[in-house]
Each structure stands twice: as structure tokens, then as C-alpha cells.
Amino acid sequence: MLEIKNLHASIEGKEILKGINFKVNAGEVHAIMGPNGSGKSTLAQVLAGRKEYEVTKGEVVFEGKNLLELSPEDRAREGIFLAFQYPVEIPGVSNTNLLKTALNEIRRYRGLEQLDAMEFLTHLKKKTKLVEMDQALLSRAVNDGFSGGEKKRNEILQMAVLEPKLSILDETDSGLDIDALRIVANGVNKLKSHERATVVVTHYQRLLNYIVPDFVHVLYNGKIVKSGGKELAFELEEKGYDWLKEQKELV
Amino acid sequence: MSTEVNQIEELANKEYKYGFVSNVEAETFPKGLNEDIIRRLSAIKEEPEFMLEWRLKAYRHWLTMKEPNWANIHYEPIDYQDISYYSAPKKKPKLNSLEEADPELIKTYQKLGISLEEQKIFAGVAVDAVFDSVSVATTFKEKLAELGIIFCSMSEAIKNHPTLVKQYLGSVVPSTDNFFAALNSAVFSDGSFAYIPKGVRCPMELSTYFRINAANTGQFERTLIVADEGAYVSYLEGCTAPMRDENQLHAAVVELVALDNATVKYSTVQNWYPGDKNGKGGIYNFVTKRGMCKGVNSKISWTQVETGSAITWKYPSCLLIGDNSIGEFYSVAVTNNYQQADTGTKMIHMGKNTRSTIVSKGISAGKSNNSYRGQVKIIKKADNARNFSQCDSLLIGDKCGAHTFPYLEINNPTAQMEHEATTSKIGEDQIFYLNQRGISREDAVNLIVNGYCKEVFKELPMEFAVEAQKLLSVSLEGSVG
Numbered sequence: 001m002l003e004i005k006n007l008h009a010s011i012e013g014k015e016i017l018k019g020i021n022f023k024v025n026a027g028e029v030h031a032i033m034g035p036n037g038s039g040k041s042t043l044a045q046v047l048a049g050r051k052e053y054e055v056t057k058g059e060v061v062f063e064g065k066n067l068l069e070l071s072p073e074d075r076a077r078e079g080i081f082l083a084f085q086y087p088v089e090i091p092g093v094s095n096t097n098l099l100k101t102a103l104n105e106i107r108r109y110r111g112l113e114q115l116d117a118m119e120f121l122t123h124l125k126k127k128t129k130l131v132e133m134d135q136a137l138l139s140r141a142v143n144d145g146f147s148g149g150e151k152k153r154n155e156i157l158q159m160a161v162l163e164p165k166l167s168i169l170d171e172t173d174s175g176l177d178i179d180a181l182r183i184v185a186n187g188v189n190k191l192k193s194h195e196r197a198t199v200v201v202t203h204y205q206r207l208l209n210y211i212v213p214d215f216v217h218v219l220y221n222g223k224i225v226k227s228g229g230k231e232l233a234f235e236l237e238e239k240g241y242d243w244l245k246e247q248k249e250l251v
Numbered sequence: 252m253s254t255e256v257n258q259i260e261e262l263a264n265k266e267y268k269y270g271f272v273s274n275v276e277a278e279t280f281p282k283g284l285n286e287d288i289i290r291r292l293s294a295i296k297e298e299p300e301f302m303l304e305w306r307l308k309a310y311r312h313w314l315t316m317k318e319p320n321w322a323n324i325h326y327e328p329i330d331y332q333d334i335s336y337y338s339a340p341k342k343k344p345k346l347n348s349l350e351e352a353d354p355e356l357i358k359t360y361q362k363l364g365i366s367l368e369e370q371k372i373f374a375g376v377a378v379d380a381v382f383d384s385v386s387v388a389t390t391f392k393e394k395l396a397e398l399g400i401i402f403c404s405m406s407e408a409i410k411n412h413p414t415l416v417k418q419y420l421g422s423v424v425p426s427t428d429n430f431f432a433a434l435n436s437a438v439f440s441d442g443s444f445a446y447i448p449k450g451v452r453c454p455m456e457l458s459t460y461f462r463i464n465a466a467n468t469g470q471f472e473r474t475l476i477v478a479d480e481g482a483y484v485s486y487l488e489g490c491t492a493p494m495r496d497e498n499q500l501h502a503a504v505v506e507l508v509a510l511d512n513a514t515v516k517y518s519t520v521q522n523w524y525p526g527d528k529n530g531k532g533g534i535y536n537f538v539t540k541r542g543m544c545k546g547v548n549s550k551i552s553w554t555q556v557e558t559g560s561a562i563t564w565k566y567p568s569c570l571l572i573g574d575n576s577i578g579e580f581y582s583v584a585v586t587n588n589y590q591q592a593d594t595g596t597k598m599i600h601m602g603k604n605t606r607s608t609i610v611s612k613g614i615s616a617g618k619s620n621n622s623y624r625g626q627v628k629i630i631k632k633a634d635n636a637r638n639f640s641q642c643d644s645l646l647i648g649d650k651c652g653a654h655t656f657p658y659l660e661i662n663n664p665t666a667q668m669e670h671e672a673t674t675s676k677i678g679e680d681q682i683f684y685l686n687q688r689g690i691s692r693e694d695a696v697n698l699i700v701n702g703y704c705k706e707v708f709k710e711l712p713m714e715f716a717v718e719a720q721k722l723l724s725v726s727l728e729g730s731v732g
Binding site: 048049076077081082088093097098101106 | 684685699704705
């Protein structure tokens with residue numbers, strides 16, 4: 001589904017990603033871990049198409065298409081969803097309105113019929129129930145006055161409604177208490193299918209108790225320094241990142 | 252919508268038959284303004300003597316006045332002797348089909364979702380009278396007449412209802428009120444008049460749509476709406492279709508009167524030609540709009556969506572005279588390219604327990620300047636007056652300006668005032684967030700702007716609100732890089 005080859009990216013002339021390689025297949029859950037400043041969020045933003053980041057080298061292929069040539073909105077319409085680390089507030093625009101506009105734009109891109117208000121509301125209600133979210137979130141303005149936890153849950157709700165092929169969760173666990181964490185993870189798990197993939201970016205193993213990854217990659221200083229199965233996350237939790245830093249320096 | 256559109260088209264076709272336009276000879280006055288011109292104007296319009304006297308008084312006073320310069324707008328001096336003050340309602344050059352009209356104009360109509368038939372009217376294409384227009388128009392007129400409602404052109408009102416006109420014309424905006432109001436009083440050519448009798452609730456939105464020809468005489472328009480005791484009326488002015496006009500200067504006056512327990516709701520969508528991308532051309536719109544809540548428990552509510560004109564100078568106001576009366580002002584003012592708007596309101600609290608609400612949303616884009624100017628005054632005997640003001644500015648890009656000039660004058664210690672003001676910018680992070688959900692840049696801006704204006708749009712009659720949203724997106728087109 002997604003293949004990243006030797007990806008280099010920089011911001012304001014400073015290189016953050018220094019040759020990333022990995023591959024995600026449909027049905028898989030990948031976790032990207034790493035210490036602060038290792039480039040995890042940059043990778044997520046680059047994949048979503050944030051223009052402040054300049055891709056200097058490398059390739060990203062998503063469903064057979066050159067992702068880097070697409071605008072951020074076309075990437076979204078192709079099926080990439082980014083759950084933001086810091087969801088943005090948009091006063092006056094209701095969640096429902098945002099989601100209806102977004103879903104219909106995505107459907108238009110894919111040559112599907114537009115959903116009318118009733119069809120959309122039916123879809124919205126179903127998804128809200130599925131991820132066990134409060135209906136009240138829907139009529140409120142996007143993230144406006146939301147608590148940290150509500151914002152993160154709102155991202156998951158949007159993900160459920162838009163049904164992306166590839167979901168990238170950027171530190172969705174940060175700032176969540178254990179109950180909110182469970183709700184968020186639950187939502188992600190319910191949306192899992194063999195046609196869809198998830199990339200979870202986090203620096204704690206905690207989230208991975210709830211969202212069990214098939215693969216774990218450790219990002220350090222702009223490169224993936226180690227990949228493994230879910231047991232790698234436990235190893236990291238136990239030994240910290242210094243263990244890998246040392247290992248890397250030895251190499 | 253479609254029935255209304257049909258009615259519009261039909262009425263447009265039938266304008267002469269239903270007496271919406273005075274049947275005068277086609278004539279245009281030479282340029283310049285003097286007492287002779289005013290006498291000729293009054294004579295052509297077959298006005299009673301009192302009107303001529305009224306006009307002359309206004310003109311003589313106007314001569315002693317200076318053009319105001321306190322507004323935050325800049326323009327070349329206007330030569331008032333270089334304007335022709337009367338031109339008989341002449342037919343627009345009739346085109347045979349839409350293909351002959353300016354393609355840019357047609358593109359805009361399409362974006363606004365204006366029906367083909369309506370597009371023809373706006374573009375000046377001869378419309379085939381294929382509808383059974385007589386019945387609809389007659390039904391409309393009959394229904395109003397049955398209820399005793401008078402709704403006609405100002406010229407007609409002066410001739411047929413002189414007592415009402417004499418009683419109320421200039422009672423809210425005196426002919427000496429300000430420079431532009433005095434000019435308008437001296438030379439106004441036409442406008443609308445509505446009178447809703449005691450206890451009558453006007454069953455339909457009264458609209459200048461129904462008298463589309465009024466748009467052609469729009470240079471010095473005069474509107475007077477009187478709601479007698481317990482009456483209710485909702486009036487719509489303007490339309491979302493861009494209006495071109497060869498007259499650069501527009502100085503309209505609108506007066507509203509609400510007697511005991513009466514309510515007047517006045518909604519405007521103003522979309523006069525704003526000039527081109529480089530700031531060339533465009534209408535100068537100097538408007539005096541004022542409502543008088545004369546009776547107890549009366550209410551006047553102004554809602555405006557201002558997107559057009561090169562210069563907008565406009566402060567729809569309320570004089571809250573009756574005890575417990577209510578004044579409201581909801582405004583969205585959009586400026587783009589080189590447009591300038593200085594707009595706001597005045598709420599003058601004179602009665603006891605009077606309340607006013609001001610919600611102003613300014614949106615500046617391009618190299619435009621957008622100012623909110625508002626006064627809230629509470630006189631000494633106005634006990635327990637309350638005002639809530641909210642003035643928000645939204646900036647798009649970094650070459651535009653937003654300004655707020657609130658004036659508060661409180662002479663009674665029991666007054667309760669609330670004032671909120673915000674300035675915000677559409678952030679790149681907001682746009683990126685929406686992009687990431689599959690929404691294009693332009694749609695993202697529209698979504699944000701419409702969200703920002705929601706409080707005002709919800710005050711508009713339903714169909715107007717939908718059109719206003721589309722209009723906003725057209726007005727802001729190209730404002731985001």
C-alpha cells in the first residue's frame with residue numbers, strides 16, 4: 001500500500017529525515033517509535049503533504065501513485081488520513097459540516113455519488129456509535145473549546161467517518177488519561193480491516209498495549225535504526241532509547 | 252425558490268402594467284444641480300407642492316454643508332456639478348440572448364446559482380413572457396391589498412398616499428441630517444414605500460426583487476417603511492447578483508418607523524460593482540439608514556451582507572425611543588482587492604428598558620480596508636438600558652486592514668454594556684488541517700468564513716442566507732494564494 005524509499009526531508013534548510021525506508025501492506029499496523037526530536041512527527045507531516053517540509057530525496061509510493069506529486073487534499077482523497085498531534089480549532093464550523101464537506105469531496109474525487117443530508121447523517125450516526133463517541137461532539141465547532149482528550153477523540157471520529165485506507169496517528173496518545181486512551185484505541189481497533197492499514201507514531205509503549213502493532217520501527221536521528229515485531233516495543237520500554245543509541249554508534 | 256423566481260420574472264415583465272414605474276417621457280437632465288433642476292424633477296414626477304418645498308429646503312441646507320471626511324476611506328473629490336440628477340427610467344440595452352452578454356458576468360451568475368431566466372433579467376436580455384404572469388402578480392397584489400398593506404414605488408406613494416408620506420418622510424432621517432442625506436432629499440428619484448396597518452402581519456417577505464426596475468433608478472434611492480401598531484414586516488433589499496451601474500455615486504436613504512408593538516426586519520444584500528482587481532471603477536455607496544422604534548415594545552432589526560461597492564459608508568441605526576424597544580444590527584462586510592468599507596451602526600437608547608444587540612463581522616482580503624464604526628449612546632433618562640456588542644475582524648492575507656472604532660456614551664448609571672471584539676486571521680494550520688481532510692484551499696477558506704459569519708447569516712431569511720454564502724465565496728475568490 002505504502003512504500004517509502006530513502007526519504008530525505010528538511011525544514012528551513014535543516015535535514016530532519018535522513019533516508020527512511022519502510023513498507024506498509026494492507027491490513028497491517030505499524031508503530032513508529034523513537035525519542036523526542038527523532039523525526040517521527042516530521043515523517044507524518046511529510047506524508048500528509050505539509051509544504052513547510054521540503055523533500056530533498058527519495059520516493060513515496062501510495063497505492064501505485066507517486067504520493068509526493070499530489071497536493072495535501074488529493075493525498076487525503078486518495079485515502080491518507082492524519083490524526084494530528086495538535087488538532088486545530090476552527091470556530092463556527094461544526095464537525096458535521098466539516099465531515100460532510102470532506103466526505104463529499106473525497107467521494108467526488110473517487111467518482112462516487114454525493115451523499116445528501118439524510119444519507120450523510122445516517123452514515124455519521126453509525127460511525128459515531130461504532131467508535132463510541134458522544135453525539136454532542138458532532139454539533140460543536142471543530143475542536144473549538146475542546147479539552148485535549150476531546151480533540152484526540154474527535155480525530156478518531158473523523159477517521160471513522162472518512163474511512164481512509166491508511167491512517168497515520170501522530171502521538172494520538174499524548175495528553176490522554178487512561179480512559180480516553182482506551183476509547184481512542186478502541187476506535188482504532190474497530191476500524192481495522194484487511195483492506196486498511198494504520199501507522200501509529202508514539203514514544204510510549206503504553207498505547208501499544210491497546211493497539212497491537214504487527215511491526216515496530218525505531219526512528220532515531222532521522223533514520224529507522226531497528227525494526228521488529230511487537231516485542232521490540234517492550235524491549236524499548238524496558239531499556240529506553242539509549243540502548244539503541246549506543247548500538248547505533250557501535251555500528 | 253423557484254416560485255419566487257417566477258414571480259420576480261413575471262413582475263419584471265409586467266412592470267408598467269402594475270404601475271411600478273411612473274410613466275414619464277424618456278429624458279435625461281443636463282449635468283449639474285440647482286433649484287431649477289429640482290423644480291423640473293419635481294414637476295416631471297407630478298409631485299404635490301409640499302414635496303417640492305421639502306426638496307428645496309434640503310437643497311438649500313445641503314449647500315451650506317461640507318462633505319464628511321471622518322470615515323476611514325479615501326477617494327478623489329466628487330464633482331457634484333458633473334452628475335446628471337435625473338434620467339428617466341430608460342430601458343437597459345436589450346440583448347437578444349445570454350450569448351451576447353458579458354461572459355464574465357454570466358460566469359458569476361452561474362457560480363451564484365442564479366436561474367437562467369433570472370440571469371436574463373439581470374443581464375438585460377429580453378425575457379419571453381411565457382408564464383401566466385397575470386394571475387401570480389395579481390394574487391400577490393390582491394393579497395397585500397386585502398390586508399390593507401401598501402407596497403409601491405416612492406413616486407406612487409407621493410401621489411397616492413401624500414398624507415402618510417408627509418407624516419413620515421424625513422421623520423427619521425431629517426432632510427438636513429447629513430451631507431449625503433440632504434443631497435438625497437433634494438434629488439431622490441425613486442425608491443420603495445411600504446405601510447403595514449395596525450395589527451397586520453405582512454404574510455410575505457417584501458422585496459425589491461418584486462420591482463426589479465428599481466435597480467435602474469438606484470442612484471438616489473429613498474425608502475420608507477412604516478409599521479403601524481402591532482404590525483410586522485420583513486423587507487429584503489438588493490440581491491446577490493452583481494449590479495452594474497454607470498452612476499458612480501450612490502446616496503440612498505432608508506427610513507423605518509415602528510409604532511407600538513410593531514416589528515420591522517430589514518435585510519440587505521449589497522453587491523454593487525466593486526471595481527476591478529486594480530481598484531479601478533466601482534460604486535461609491537454613501538447610505539443613510541435609520542430606524543425609529545417610536546412605540547413601546549417595538550423592534551427594528553437590521554441585517555446586512557455587504558460585499559460590493561468600491562466604497563461603502565453606511566451605518567444602519569436605531570433610535571430606541573419607546574420603552575422596552577429593541578434594536579438589532581447584524582452585519583457581514585467583506586472587502587477584497589482595493590475595496591474600502593466604513594460601516595457599523597448607532598444605537599441611541601432613549602426609552603426605558605431598551606435593548607440593543609450589535610454583531611459585526613468584518614472580513615478583509617487583498618489590499619482592502621474594512622472598518623467597523625459603531626456608537627452606543629444612552630441618554631440620561633433611559634433607565635435600565637442594555638447593549639451587547641460584538642465586533643469581529645477576520646483577515647485573509649497580510650496586505651489588508653481591519654479597524655474598529657467603537658464609541659460609547661453612557662449617561663445613565665443603570666446601563667449594562669457588554670463589548671467583545673476579536674481579530675483573527677485564517678491560519679495556514681487551519682487550511683492545512685482542512686486540506687488533510689480532502690478539502691481544497693478555496694473550499695477551506697469558504698468553510699471558515701461561512702462559519703465565522705454564521706451568527707449573522709442565521710438572521711437572514713432562509714433563501715437569502717443560502718445565496719449570501721455563495722456570494723461570499725465569489726467575493727473572496729482569488730484572495731488566497
